[in-house]
Amino acid sequence: MVEGGVDTASDRPVYKQIADLLRSAIERGDLGPGERLPSETELMKRYGVAQGTVRQAVGLLRSEGVVVAEHGRGVFVRARPRLRRLAHDRFARRHREAGKSAYDAEAEAEKVTALVDSIRVYPDKAKDEIARRLGLRKGAKVLVRSRRYLSDGQPTETATSYIPWDLAKGTPMVETNPGPGGIYARIEESGHRLGRFAEEVTARMPTPDEVTALRLAPGSPVIGLVRTAYDVDDLAVEVCDTVMSAELYVLSYELPAT
Amino acid sequence: MVEGGVDTASDRPVYKQIADLLRSAIERGDLGPGERLPSETELMKRYGVAQGTVRQAVGLLRSEGVVVAEHGRGVFVRARPRLRRLAHDRFARRHREAGKSAYDAEAEAEKVTALVDSIRVYPDKAKDEIARRLGLRKGAKVLVRSRRYLSDGQPTETATSYIPWDLAKGTPMVETNPGPGGIYARIEESGHRLGRFAEEVTARMPTPDEVTALRLAPGSPVIGLVRTAYDVDDLAVEVCDTVMSAELYVLSYELPAT
DNA sequence: GAGTGGTCTAGACCACAGG
DNA sequence: CTGTGGTCTAGACCACTCT
Numbered sequence: 110m111v112e113g114g115v116d117t118a119s120d121r122p123v124y125k126q127i128a129d130l131l132r133s134a135i136e137r138g139d140l141g142p143g144e145r146l147p148s149e150t151e152l153m154k155r156y157g158v159a160q161g162t163v164r165q166a167v168g169l170l171r172s173e174g175v176v177v178a179e180h181g182r183g184v185f186v187r188a189r190p191r192l193r194r195l196a197h198d199r200f201a202r203r204h205r206e207a208g209k210s211a212y213d214a215e216a217e218a219e220k221v222t223a224l225v226d227s228i229r230v231y232p233d234k235a236k237d238e239i240a241r242r243l244g245l246r247k248g249a250k251v252l253v254r255s256r257r258y259l260s261d262g263q264p265t266e267t268a269t270s271y272i273p274w275d276l277a278k279g280t281p282m283v284e285t286n287p288g289p290g291g292i293y294a295r296i297e298e299s300g301h302r303l304g305r306f307a308e309e310v311t312a313r314m315p316t317p318d319e320v321t322a323l324r325l326a327p328g329s330p331v332i333g334l335v336r337t338a339y340d341v342d343d344l345a346v347e348v349c350d351t352v353m354s355a356e357l358y359v360l361s362y363e364l365p366a367t
Numbered sequence: 368m369v370e371g372g373v374d375t376a377s378d379r380p381v382y383k384q385i386a387d388l389l390r391s392a393i394e395r396g397d398l399g400p401g402e403r404l405p406s407e408t409e410l411m412k413r414y415g416v417a418q419g420t421v422r423q424a425v426g427l428l429r430s431e432g433v434v435v436a437e438h439g440r441g442v443f444v445r446a447r448p449r450l451r452r453l454a455h456d457r458f459a460r461r462h463r464e465a466g467k468s469a470y471d472a473e474a475e476a477e478k479v480t481a482l483v484d485s486i487r488v489y490p491d492k493a494k495d496e497i498a499r500r501l502g503l504r505k506g507a508k509v510l511v512r513s514r515r516y517l518s519d520g521q522p523t524e525t526a527t528s529y530i531p532w533d534l535a536k537g538t539p540m541v542e543t544n545p546g547p548g549g550i551y552a553r554i555e556e557s558g559h560r561l562g563r564f565a566e567e568v569t570a571r572m573p574t575p576d577e578v579t580a581l582r583l584a585p586g587s588p589v590i591g592l593v594r595t596a597y598d599v600d601d602l603a604v605e606v607c608d609t610v611m612s613a614e615l616y617v618l619s620y621e622l623p624a625t
Numbered sequence: 626g627a628g629t630g631g632t633c634t635a636g637a638c639c640a641c642a643g644g
Numbered sequence: 645c646t647g648t649g650g651t652c653t654a655g656a657c658c659a660c661t662c663t
Contacts, residue, residue, distance in 0.1 A: 124652085148628075148629060148630085150628080150629085159653045159654065160654085160655090161419070162651080162652060164630085165651080172586060178631090180629075180630055180659070180661080181628080181660030182628095182629065182662085183629060198623060201623065201624070201625060202624060305621055305624055306622040308620045310619070310620070311616070312590050313588065313613060313614070314431070328586070330571065330613070332568075338624075355569070355588070356571070359568070360567070360568040360569075361567045362567075362568070362620040362622070363564065364457075364458055364563065364566060365455075365564075366458060366562055366564065366596075367459060382632075406647075406648060407648075408647080416633080416634085417634045418634090418635085419633065419634070420632080420633060420634080423632080436648095436649065436650090437641090437648090438640070439648050440641080440647095441647095
């Protein structure tokens with residue numbers, strides 16, 4: 110299954126050579142997604158090295174996210190999940206007018222079952238960065254809406270929205286279910302016609318909490334997306350802080366040439 | 368400097384405890400950016416463990432990007448690099464008309480010295496995905512331009528552009544230096560006024576080659592950005608495949624509400 | 626219980642940086 | 645040359661999974 114040997118005379122450390130052999134076996138498809146790698150004992154015998162060396166090799170592949178180790182079971186080739194594409198026009202008004210939230214509309218297009226859980230809605234004092242983005246004074250009161258999205262049972266992203274309290278109070282936005290079209294529909298009903306969205310994209314390694322919430326494989330990064338919604342008068346009406354499993358998403362955008 | 372001991376009776380592995388102690392010393396500021404950690408020998412004595420255990424602890428911090436090891440010198444606390452912000456209008460025509468490339472214009476705004484190296488320019492057959500994006504038949508001839516960008520000597524991104532050969536041949540685009548305003552200026556001179564850019568953003572762990580080219584800390588992800596440039600007739604005129612060190616960038620975009 | 630990965634030790638030798 | 649990190653061995657014991 111994994112042929113070839115190691116060259117102790119080579120400059121390249123043995124553990125990297127073993128990692129190379131395993132990696133190319135995976136890339137060739139000799140080891141498919143979900144399949145188990147040879148055990149440590151077997152690799153020790155096959156390449157004539159000590160356990161520590163095998164562990165270094167496998168450790169490399171783990172840090173690359175190519176494989177995942179399951180204690181007591183084995184080391185497995187990671188299944189590459191299907192990518193979800195976030196379209197440039199995903200917040201277009203026509204989607205809201207159809208009564209669908211952006212996530213629902215996208216799930217429908219991708220033919221997966223969408224689910225939202227861990228919904229928490231409460232007023233709070235804005236953190237400095239959120240207040241800055243919303244153009245509010247430090248510590249201003251905001252409505253916080255946090256939730257987790259799942260597709261076919263797999264967590265894909267967590268999101269936390271912040272809405273100025275003056276805008277949210279007394280509306281369905283303070284309810285767990287804000288009604289058809291989501292909070293953007295409610296914001297527009299309250300007289301703030303949406304004008305544009307600004308998004309900032311970063312990527313980083315997840316915190317331990319995020320690993321749990323998104324069921325991330327060790328060594329897999331997240332995409333951080335902070336979106337600010339502005340009305341037609343360029344007043345910030347919402348900030349949404351999203352953390353996505355990087356492996357599941359492609360974000361697409363359009364840039365002007367002028 | 369780093370006080371406290373390890374608890375061999377604890378459930379938490381000793382190497383993780385040592386990593387915790389060092390990490391919190393760094394977070395507290397007892398070990399500042401650029402400072403050297405105690406040597407392996409010193410840590411072995413201090414915590415009464417073998418070299419392997421110390422190496423595991425330091426390995427954890429390295430994979431988190433908290434420290435970097437320099438062979439023969441020591442292990443150092445990593446300085447958190449400044450973020451580079453890519454603006455939504457970074458390809459606006461006014462920047463090209465000022466004779467500056469997008470990277471130069473941005474470097475100037477950030478007050479860093481920009482440098483480009485590893486430039487390779489050659490014709491080749493397009494890979495399937497590139498041909499698809501350019502709307503060419505499979506295996507069509509394209510001009511390939513690859514290069515690496517550096518700011519203040521630090522590699523920040525690699526980029527590879529693909530331009531249909533019919534469009535590039537006989538123009539300064541086939542030269543190493545395509546002249547003022549970069550290849551977008553040349554494309555416009557050849558009669559293809561640029562209309563829009565489409566960008567697709569992904570994040571993932573780097574390949575070993577990318578770790579080298581971008582001098583990435585182990586465990587730090589990259590942002591992949593594939594941009595397709597279209598002229599005003601919606602003809603694809605260039606595809607640019609960029610790999611950026613995720614720690615150095617914030618990408619900002621605008622989305623329409625309509 | 627058998628097989629798997631996870632942690633740790635004690636010691637060896639190598640490669641690189643700097644005085 | 646000394647001190648640093650990098651690689652490797654041989655062996656031990658533990659924790660988890662499956663049967």
